[in-house]
Amino acid sequence: MMIFKTVLALQQFLNHQKTLGKKIGFVPTMGALHLGHLTLVQYAHQDNDIVVCSIFVNPTQFTDSKDLEKYPRPIESDIEQLEKENCHVLFLPEVDEIYPKNLVSPHFDLAGLDKTMEGAHRPGHFDGVAQVVHRLLDIVKPDNLYMGQKDYQQFTIIKHLLKITHSPIRLIRVPIIREPDGLAMSSRNIRLSEEGRKKSTIISQTLFQAQKDAQHYSLQEVKERALKNLSGMEVDYFEIVDGDSLRSINSFEQADIVTACTTVRIDGVRLLDNVILKEKSI
Numbered sequence: 001m002m003i004f005k006t007v008l009a010l011q012q013f014l015n016h017q018k019t020l021g022k023k024i025g026f027v028p029t030m031g032a033l034h035l036g037h038l039t040l041v042q043y044a045h046q047d048n049d050i051v052v053c054s055i056f057v058n059p060t061q062f063t064d065s066k067d068l069e070k071y072p073r074p075i076e077s078d079i080e081q082l083e084k085e086n087c088h089v090l091f092l093p094e095v096d097e098i099y100p101k102n103l104v105s106p107h108f109d110l111a112g113l114d115k116t117m118e119g120a121h122r123p124g125h126f127d128g129v130a131q132v133v134h135r136l137l138d139i140v141k142p143d144n145l146y147m148g149q150k151d152y153q154q155f156t157i158i159k160h161l162l163k164i165t166h167s168p169i170r171l172i173r174v175p176i177i178r179e180p181d182g183l184a185m186s187s188r189n190i191r192l193s194e195e196g197r198k199k200s201t202i203i204s205q206t207l208f209q210a211q212k213d214a215q216h217y218s219l220q221e222v223k224e225r226a227l228k229n230l231s232g233m234e235v236d237y238f239e240i241v242d243g244d245s246l247r248s249i250n251s252f253e254q255a256d257i258v259t260a261c262t263t264v265r266i267d268g269v270r271l272l273d274n275v276i277l278k279e280k281s282i
């Protein structure tokens with residue numbers, strides 16, 4: 001695997017590959033890699049000649065500086081895992097490589113997608129996400145971009161960003177990879193206590209139950225049953241939304257894609273999860 005720390009060196013390599021007609025697949029991450037991230041790399045191998053993964057802990061998307069400091073950075077093990085997955089390129093920039101002093105970052109109209117759910121709990125977070133993804137895409141200029149359904153709102157916002165910037169990049173949604181007991185894999189899971197880790201299974205169980213309930217109950221009933229399941233837990237939100245606009249809806253017929261999204265706090269760790277309750281096949 002080739003490791004590039006500067007934009008210039010990465011672009012020299014990628015420009016050459018593009019002149020040879022090679023397709024580039026891109027997986028942006030913040031590191032502390034697990035099977036969820038590696039699955040994105042596996043998906044990227046399917047459709048591309050060159051797989052580029054980036055590891056960059058983006059300071060502009062953290063609303064809490066302690067969270068930024070605490071973010072795990074096990075770079076040696078990350079490199080080892082990417083090598084095992086035959087990732088071709090790792091882009092590992094420092095902060096001033098992504099945000100040089102003379103860079104003017106455009107501000108994007110995220111059409112309110114950034115204000116609900118995660119956005120309501122982390123003001124400015126998605127501005128930071130849009131800023132870094134736009135910058136990384138401008139550097140890598142991939143053909144295909146791979147992002148996880150795990151961060152459903154983030155995925156939807158990046159889909160919107162590609163649309164409003166008339167980007168030719170194809171965005172691929174990769175399903176959520178879970179632990180055997182259902183907990184969605186996340187770099188933050190290691191911060192859970194033993195007891196908290198046990199409790200955490202209620203989140204995915206509730207969402208899977210909601211998927212079953214969606215066959216028999218009204219949307220309102222599905223939500224009520226889910227909230228009852230989560231009673232006693234510290235629920236930041238549980239929303240059933242139009243999976244494109246992220247607006248709350250009252251019936252399953254109101255949207256082509258209906259997604260249940262939740263964030264539950266355990267041991268002070270915010271655990272995000274979601275399931276798609278209905279998706280119209282195209």
Ligand code: AMP
Binds near residue numbers: 036149176186187
């Ligand atoms: P992060 O390093 O947390 O910014 O995540 C980088 C990418 O990996 C994002 O597109 C995430 O949605 C995706 N991702 C993280 N966890 C999972 C998971 N459990 N399953 C699938 N994708 C994931």
